[in-house]
Amino acid sequence: MLPELGEFALWISLPISIWGVVLAFLGGRWGRGDLVLSAERSVHAVLFLLAVASAGIIAAFLGDRFEYWYVSNYSSRNLETYFKVSGLWAGQRGSLVFWALNVAFFSSIAVWTNRARNRELMLWVSGTLLAVLAFFIVITLFITPPFERLPFTPQDGRGLNPQLQNYWMTIHPPTLYLGFTAFTVPFAFAIGALLSGRLDARWIQITRKWVLTSWFFLTLGIVFGMRWAYEELGWGGYWFWDPVENASLLPWIVATAFLHSVMIQESRGMLKVWNMVLVCLTFIMTIFATFLTRSGLIESVHSFALSLEIAYAFLGFMAVISIICLVLIVWRLPELRSERQFESFLSRESAFLLNNLVLLGAGFAVLWGTMFPLLTEGLTGSKVAVGPPFFNQVNIPIGLILLALMGIGPVIAWRRASARNLKKNFMIPIGVGLLTAGILAALGMRHVYALLTFAIGAFVLWVIVTEFWKGTRARARIEGEGAPTAFFHLIRRNRRRWGGYIVHVGVVVMFMGFAGAAFDREVRQSLEPGESVSIQSAFGHEYTLTYEGISTQRGQNMWQWIALMSVERDGRFIGPMTTERRFYEAPPQPMTEVGIRSTFYEDLYVILATLDDRVGIGNEPDFQRATFQVMVNPLVPWIWYGGLVIAIGTLIGLWPGGPVQSQRPVAGVTKPAARRPGNEPEPQPAGVG
Amino acid sequence: MSGLLAGVGLALLVVAWILHPLVTGRSAPMHRDDDELTDVQHRKRIALLALRDVEYDHHAGKLDEADYLAMKRKISAEALSALDEEERALSPGSPESLDVEAEIRALRATLREGAVCQECGNPNAAGSRFCGACGAALARARASG
Amino acid sequence: MSRDRRFFAGLVGVATVVTWLIWTGISDTMVYYLTPSELMDRMNATPELVEQGVKVSGNVVPGSYERSTAELLHTFLVSDPKHPEVTLTVHFRHPLPDTFSEEAEVVMEGRYMGDGVFEAHEVLTKCGSRYEAAPEEMKGDDAYGYGGTGTT
Incomplete structure (x- = not known):
C-alpha cells in the first residue's frame, strides 16, 4: 500500500509546490502575510509528501515489488536488506526523488529557522526554494518516473550492480547529495537578497553557514567516493578525473572560492558582485553536475544511457537560472558597489583574491577538460580525448600554488603589509620548507612535484602551527591560563578562523597523500x-x-x-x-x-x-x-586522515556559538585592564585568515 | 481501497494545512525585526572587526608600527562616525552577534568615557591617563561601568 | 590608479598562466579517439603515427578472447561496429575490468604497434542498456591507477 501512497504523494507534491511558488511571490508583491504563510507551509508540506514518496520507493524495494520497473532493475530477492534500502538512490529514477527530498529537507529547515527573522528576505527565499523543488518534481514525474509499472510482474529483479554493493556506496551518494542540495539554500538567499534589495551583510551572514554546511557534505562525499573507488574498483587508485568525478569537484571548487571571498565582504564590504556571482555559479555547477552525470551527453566510460529529455531539461534549467541571476545582478549593480577599496596590493585581501582567481582557474581547467571531447567533436568532427594526464598536468601546478597560498595568507596582514615584515615572517617558514626539500632530496627523492608538495606542505604547516602557538601564548599570558586551556579558549573565541586553519592542515596532509602516488x-x-x-x-x-x-x-x-x-x-x-x-x-x-x-x-x-x-x-x-x-x-x-581533519575543522567552524559567547559577553567591560590596545591579543580577524 | 482512502486523507490533510492561513487570515511576519542590524550598526561592526584585525596583526608582528598607527587612526574614525550615527537612533544589539556586541559595548564605553586620544584618535582603555599610541595626555576619564 | 593596474596585472597574470597550462596540457596529452577502421586508415596513410598514443573503441569479437596463465596477458580481437571485417588484435597486460565479456563494447587506450596489433595500457568497458543508468564506470587501467567515483 505504501508504494501506491508514495506515488500519489509524489503527484500531489507538484501542485502544492507550484501553489507555493505563486503564493510566495504574490504574497511578497502585495505584502500579504497570509499568502506568505501558506507558501511557507507548502515548503513543509512538500517535504512531507516527498518523504512519503521516498518511503514508498523503499517499501517497494523491501517488499520485492518487481512490477515496478525501477525495483526490478535495481533489486533482486536475494539482495541484502541493507542494499534494498539504499535502492532509493541506487539508480537514476529513485535518486532524483531522493535529491528532491534533500532539497525539501534543507528548504524546510531554512524556512523554519527563519520563520520569525529576516522576513524581507524570506518572502522571496521560500518562493525560490519551491521553484527549484517544482523543477525536480516535474523531472521525477514526467521524465524519470520511479513508480512506472511493467506490463507484467517478473519473478525476480535483475539485481543491483555488484560494484554498488559496498557500504561506502551506500553512504557516498547521500553525502554528496546533501552537499549538492544544501547549496539550494544559499542560492535562494542570494535571489532573495537581489529581489528584496536587502543587500547588506545579512544574507551573506546566513548564507555563509549554509555554504559551509554544503561544503562539509560535498567534501565528505568526495572523500567517501575516493575511498569507495579505492576499495571497490580495484585498480589501486582513488581518482580518475572521470566526468562524474569532475562534476562533483566543480561546485566544490567554486564554493571554496566563495568561502574565502565572503570573508572580505563581511569584514570589508567589498567584492559584493563577485560573491553574488560565486553563489549563483556554485548553484549552477551543482545543476551542471546533475546534468553531466544523468544526461549521458559526455562521451565517457560511464554507461549512462543517453537521455536527451533529461539533457534538455537540465540545460534549460541552467539557462533560466543563469539568465535570472545575470538580470538581477545587473539590475542591482548600483547597490552592490563596494563600500571600500583595497588599501594595498600587498595584503591578505590580495592573497584571498589570488586564491579565488586560481581556484576558478582550476575549475575552468577541469570544466574545459571535461567538455573538451564534446567541443572538438562539435567543432572539428574528429573526436579528441584528454584523460587523467591532462588533468594532472594542469591541476598539479595549480594545486601547488593554492597550497602555497594557504601558508602565505595567514602571515600577510589584513589591509596592508610591508615588505620588511613579510621578510621577517616568511624567513623561518620558508627555511623549514627548503630544509624539508633538502632532507627528502638527500634521502633520494627525485620526483619534482612530490618534493615541491612536501616542501610547501611543511612551510604551510609551520606557518599554521606558529599561528596557533602565538595565539595560545598570547592568550595564556594575558588571561593567565595554562597552555591547554588557553589553546582551547583561543579556538572557541574565533571558531571560523582556527577551524579554517585546521581545515588547511587537513588539506596539506591530503596533498601529501596525493603526492605519495x-x-x-x-x-x-x-x-x-x-x-x-x-x-x-x-x-x-x-x-x-x-x-x-x-x-x-x-x-x-x-x-x-x-x-x-x-x-x-x-x-x-x-x-x-x-x-x-x-x-x-x-x-x-x-x-x-x-x-x-x-x-x-x-x-x-x-x-x-x-x-x-x-x-x-x-x-x-x-x-x-x-x-x-x-x-x-x-x-x-594520509588522504583519509586529511579528510578526517578537514571534517573536524569544518565542524569547528560550523559549531553554533551560543553558550560560549555568553560566558564572557562583557569581557571588555569587566576587564578593562586587559583591553589596552597594542597589548590585546583577543581581537582577531573575522575571517579564517 | 484502504490505499485510496489513505491517499485522499493525506491530500486533504495537506491541502487543509496550507489553506489554513488563507481562511483564518493568520499571517507570517512581514517586516524586519527590531533586533536586526541596521546599516549603521553593520558599518560599525565592520569597523570594529577591522580594528580587531589590525590589533591582532600588529600583535603577531605582521604589521609595522607606522602602518599600524595610521590604520588604526583611520578605522577608529570610521568606527566613531558610525557610533555617533547610531547614538542618534539607538537600538539594542542583535542577539546573533553577542560577541561583537560585547566588544562594541566595551569599545563604546571606552570611547564614551573620553579615553579616545584627541591627538591620534587611538581608543584607550577607560581610566587611561596617557594615550597608549602617541603618549599624549588624555582628558580625565570618569569611572567606567 | 596604479593600484588598480597592479590588480589588473595580477588578474591577467593568473589568466595567462591558467590558459598556458591548459594549452600545453592539451597539446601534450590529447589523443585521437578512433574506431579500428579509422585507426587502420590513419596508420596506412601516415605510418609515422605508429606507436603514438591513441584511444580506440570497438566491439570484442566473440570467441576471440584468450589469456595466458603463465603471465598476465589477455589477447582478444576488436572489430569496428560499422565495418565488422576490420579487426584489431589487442594485447593487454593488466587485470581486465570485471564487466569485460566477449559481447562487450570496449574503449582502449594504448599504441598501435604495427601488423594489426594494438598494445593497450587501459581497457574500459561500456555496458549497454543493461543498466539503464548503470551508474559506475567499469574499468581496468594501469599507469594512472585511479579508480573513479561516481554518483548515480
Missing part, C-alpha cells in the same frame, strides 16, 4: 600455492606474500573465491591477508575484491587478477594457479 610500486606474478612474491615499498620495507591457496564460499547473493596469502614484512610474519574474486548471481557478473592492509603510512594492496578457469566450486587443489597484482601505495592513508 608518485612512489607507488607494483609487481604482477602468477603463483602456485606455496610460492611467494616480494615487493619493496618506497619506505624501504620488503613485503613477502606467500600464496596459501584458494577456498570457495557461498555468500547471500554470490560465490566467493578467496585467495589466502600470508604476509611478511622485513622477514617478520605480520598476518594473513585475503583477496577475492566474486561471482554475483543477480546480475550475473564477476567482481574483484581487493585485499588492503594499511599501516600508518602505506597500504599493501593485493588484487586477484586471474584464476585458473578450472577452479570450480569447492576446493580443487589441482588448479589453484592464480595471478596476483601486488602494490604498495605509500601515504594513501
Whole structure:
C-alpha cells in the first residue's frame, strides 16, 4: 500500500509546490502575510509528501515489488536488506526523488529557522526554494518516473550492480547529495537578497553557514567516493578525473572560492558582485553536475544511457537560472558597489583574491577538460580525448600554488603589509620548507612535484602551527591560563578562523597523500600455492606474500573465491591477508575484491587478477594457479586522515556559538585592564585568515 | 481501497494545512525585526572587526608600527562616525552577534568615557591617563561601568 | 590608479598562466579517439603515427578472447561496429575490468604497434542498456591507477 501512497504523494507534491511558488511571490508583491504563510507551509508540506514518496520507493524495494520497473532493475530477492534500502538512490529514477527530498529537507529547515527573522528576505527565499523543488518534481514525474509499472510482474529483479554493493556506496551518494542540495539554500538567499534589495551583510551572514554546511557534505562525499573507488574498483587508485568525478569537484571548487571571498565582504564590504556571482555559479555547477552525470551527453566510460529529455531539461534549467541571476545582478549593480577599496596590493585581501582567481582557474581547467571531447567533436568532427594526464598536468601546478597560498595568507596582514615584515615572517617558514626539500632530496627523492608538495606542505604547516602557538601564548599570558586551556579558549573565541586553519592542515596532509602516488610500486606474478612474491615499498620495507591457496564460499547473493596469502614484512610474519574474486548471481557478473592492509603510512594492496578457469566450486587443489597484482601505495592513508581533519575543522567552524559567547559577553567591560590596545591579543580577524 | 482512502486523507490533510492561513487570515511576519542590524550598526561592526584585525596583526608582528598607527587612526574614525550615527537612533544589539556586541559595548564605553586620544584618535582603555599610541595626555576619564 | 593596474596585472597574470597550462596540457596529452577502421586508415596513410598514443573503441569479437596463465596477458580481437571485417588484435597486460565479456563494447587506450596489433595500457568497458543508468564506470587501467567515483 505504501508504494501506491508514495506515488500519489509524489503527484500531489507538484501542485502544492507550484501553489507555493505563486503564493510566495504574490504574497511578497502585495505584502500579504497570509499568502506568505501558506507558501511557507507548502515548503513543509512538500517535504512531507516527498518523504512519503521516498518511503514508498523503499517499501517497494523491501517488499520485492518487481512490477515496478525501477525495483526490478535495481533489486533482486536475494539482495541484502541493507542494499534494498539504499535502492532509493541506487539508480537514476529513485535518486532524483531522493535529491528532491534533500532539497525539501534543507528548504524546510531554512524556512523554519527563519520563520520569525529576516522576513524581507524570506518572502522571496521560500518562493525560490519551491521553484527549484517544482523543477525536480516535474523531472521525477514526467521524465524519470520511479513508480512506472511493467506490463507484467517478473519473478525476480535483475539485481543491483555488484560494484554498488559496498557500504561506502551506500553512504557516498547521500553525502554528496546533501552537499549538492544544501547549496539550494544559499542560492535562494542570494535571489532573495537581489529581489528584496536587502543587500547588506545579512544574507551573506546566513548564507555563509549554509555554504559551509554544503561544503562539509560535498567534501565528505568526495572523500567517501575516493575511498569507495579505492576499495571497490580495484585498480589501486582513488581518482580518475572521470566526468562524474569532475562534476562533483566543480561546485566544490567554486564554493571554496566563495568561502574565502565572503570573508572580505563581511569584514570589508567589498567584492559584493563577485560573491553574488560565486553563489549563483556554485548553484549552477551543482545543476551542471546533475546534468553531466544523468544526461549521458559526455562521451565517457560511464554507461549512462543517453537521455536527451533529461539533457534538455537540465540545460534549460541552467539557462533560466543563469539568465535570472545575470538580470538581477545587473539590475542591482548600483547597490552592490563596494563600500571600500583595497588599501594595498600587498595584503591578505590580495592573497584571498589570488586564491579565488586560481581556484576558478582550476575549475575552468577541469570544466574545459571535461567538455573538451564534446567541443572538438562539435567543432572539428574528429573526436579528441584528454584523460587523467591532462588533468594532472594542469591541476598539479595549480594545486601547488593554492597550497602555497594557504601558508602565505595567514602571515600577510589584513589591509596592508610591508615588505620588511613579510621578510621577517616568511624567513623561518620558508627555511623549514627548503630544509624539508633538502632532507627528502638527500634521502633520494627525485620526483619534482612530490618534493615541491612536501616542501610547501611543511612551510604551510609551520606557518599554521606558529599561528596557533602565538595565539595560545598570547592568550595564556594575558588571561593567565595554562597552555591547554588557553589553546582551547583561543579556538572557541574565533571558531571560523582556527577551524579554517585546521581545515588547511587537513588539506596539506591530503596533498601529501596525493603526492605519495608518485612512489607507488607494483609487481604482477602468477603463483602456485606455496610460492611467494616480494615487493619493496618506497619506505624501504620488503613485503613477502606467500600464496596459501584458494577456498570457495557461498555468500547471500554470490560465490566467493578467496585467495589466502600470508604476509611478511622485513622477514617478520605480520598476518594473513585475503583477496577475492566474486561471482554475483543477480546480475550475473564477476567482481574483484581487493585485499588492503594499511599501516600508518602505506597500504599493501593485493588484487586477484586471474584464476585458473578450472577452479570450480569447492576446493580443487589441482588448479589453484592464480595471478596476483601486488602494490604498495605509500601515504594513501594520509588522504583519509586529511579528510578526517578537514571534517573536524569544518565542524569547528560550523559549531553554533551560543553558550560560549555568553560566558564572557562583557569581557571588555569587566576587564578593562586587559583591553589596552597594542597589548590585546583577543581581537582577531573575522575571517579564517 | 484502504490505499485510496489513505491517499485522499493525506491530500486533504495537506491541502487543509496550507489553506489554513488563507481562511483564518493568520499571517507570517512581514517586516524586519527590531533586533536586526541596521546599516549603521553593520558599518560599525565592520569597523570594529577591522580594528580587531589590525590589533591582532600588529600583535603577531605582521604589521609595522607606522602602518599600524595610521590604520588604526583611520578605522577608529570610521568606527566613531558610525557610533555617533547610531547614538542618534539607538537600538539594542542583535542577539546573533553577542560577541561583537560585547566588544562594541566595551569599545563604546571606552570611547564614551573620553579615553579616545584627541591627538591620534587611538581608543584607550577607560581610566587611561596617557594615550597608549602617541603618549599624549588624555582628558580625565570618569569611572567606567 | 596604479593600484588598480597592479590588480589588473595580477588578474591577467593568473589568466595567462591558467590558459598556458591548459594549452600545453592539451597539446601534450590529447589523443585521437578512433574506431579500428579509422585507426587502420590513419596508420596506412601516415605510418609515422605508429606507436603514438591513441584511444580506440570497438566491439570484442566473440570467441576471440584468450589469456595466458603463465603471465598476465589477455589477447582478444576488436572489430569496428560499422565495418565488422576490420579487426584489431589487442594485447593487454593488466587485470581486465570485471564487466569485460566477449559481447562487450570496449574503449582502449594504448599504441598501435604495427601488423594489426594494438598494445593497450587501459581497457574500459561500456555496458549497454543493461543498466539503464548503470551508474559506475567499469574499468581496468594501469599507469594512472585511479579508480573513479561516481554518483548515480
